[in-house]
Amino acid sequence: MLLCCRACRTMFSRLWGRGVRLLSAPEATAATAFQSPTPLPPTWNPDNRQDHTIPFPFSGASGMRAVMVEVIPLNIRPFTMAPWLFSSSQPRDYSLPNSSWSSEMQKLYEHYNNMCEVDTEGGNKVKGAWRRLPSYNSCLEYVTGGQGGSKVLQQEARLFTRNIEEQGAGFEYVVFMKKHEKTCICVFQPGHLLEGPPGYVHGGAIATMIDSVTGTHATYLSGLIMTANLTINYRSPIPLGSVVLVHSSLDKVEGRKAFISCQVTSSDGSKLHTEATGLFLKVDVRHLLGA
Numbered sequence: 001m002l003l004c005c006r007a008c009r010t011m012f013s014r015l016w017g018r019g020v021r022l023l024s025a026p027e028a029t030a031a032t033a034f035q036s037p038t039p040l041p042p043t044w045n046p047d048n049r050q051d052h053t054i055p056f057p058f059s060g061a062s063g064m065r066a067v068m069v070e071v072i073p074l075n076i077r078p079f080t081m082a083p084w085l086f087s088s089s090q091p092r093d094y095s096l097p098n099s100s101w102s103s104e105m106q107k108l109y110e111h112y113n114n115m116c117e118v119d120t121e122g123g124n125k126v127k128g129a130w131r132r133l134p135s136y137n138s139c140l141e142y143v144t145g146g147q148g149g150s151k152v153l154q155q156e157a158r159l160f161t162r163n164i165e166e167q168g169a170g171f172e173y174v175v176f177m178k179k180h181e182k183t184c185i186c187v188f189q190p191g192h193l194l195e196g197p198p199g200y201v202h203g204g205a206i207a208t209m210i211d212s213v214t215g216t217h218a219t220y221l222s223g224l225i226m227t228a229n230l231t232i233n234y235r236s237p238i239p240l241g242s243v244v245l246v247h248s249s250l251d252k253v254e255g256r257k258a259f260i261s262c263q264v265t266s267s268d269g270s271k272l273h274t275e276a277t278g279l280f281l282k283v284d285v286r287h288l289l290g291a
């Protein structure tokens, strides 16, 4: 971490005593040498090819004094760190269309969105079978899970799938839920940063999407949950930049356990890419906070 501006120094002061220390001059030199500019591999899309370099050493406004500090990993859980690290003002809904969405993605979004409940001019809601689930940091009003759950989710931390700033580069997706049938469908457009085999999506990125969609589904049905088990079979590769559907359906609930199955298919449903089953356990908020 480089203390180069007021924001960095503010964050540093918040983290001081929680696993952060100043580096000595030789240590700082070694750290900067280690982080020299590294070109990343070319991206999957020939039209989109560019060398990504990390500008370093930092060349900020003149007159600023940069200091290296080391962040020592401590047993600090992300939920307890979140309020200091993420402090933008208004939560943004990352599941709304943006300019990176292909026309197919947009079309599928509109298809499901047109079947969702809508607000009328009189302020009433007209019921549709489907509901669009807003992204992690703007979903509080819909979450089952009581006050404790709300407190955890009230923070503005983003699910990591929503942490790639460049639109279209990572996980572009929107989830819709059909509550009465206990199903969810996610329209997913994987971007070039998710590359695994050349031109195809990395299996870990597919697992991430499956966990996120089924986990979100379980959260809306049961409140706070954690994934206990996820079993995945990869049937056919997913081309980067394509649009696929992630189908999630609740199989059964047994006490704290929700069993959910999932299929990833091509957008017309004709090709099966991946199938999975997951077990989600309802947890107390204290479990997440490590109490």
Ligand SMILES: CCCCCCCCCCCC(=O)SCCNC(=O)CCNC(=O)[C@H](O)C(C)(C)COP(=O)(O)OP(=O)(O)OC[C@H]1O[C@@H](n2cnc3c(N)ncnc32)[C@H](O)[C@@H]1OP(=O)(O)O
Pocket: 136, 139, 143, 159, 211, 212, 213, 215, 216, 219, 220, 225, 226, 227, 228, 229, 257, 279, 281, 283, 287
């Ligand atoms: C609004 C949207 C925003 C929210 C949107 C969020 C979307 C993203 C969701 C991402 C979710 C994640 O990735 S969560 C991160 C990945 N997961 C984790 O890190 C979980 C780590 N594991 C744990 O914390 C724990 O092991 C738990 C919570 C899973 C279970 O612990 P526990 O609560 O103490 O339960 P325990 O007594 O052990 O077990 C209870 C019962 O479950 C069974 N059980 C427990 N684990 C397993 C297992 N792996 N496979 C089979 N069965 C199991 C036990 O046999 C027992 O059955 P019986 O004897 O009662 O019959």
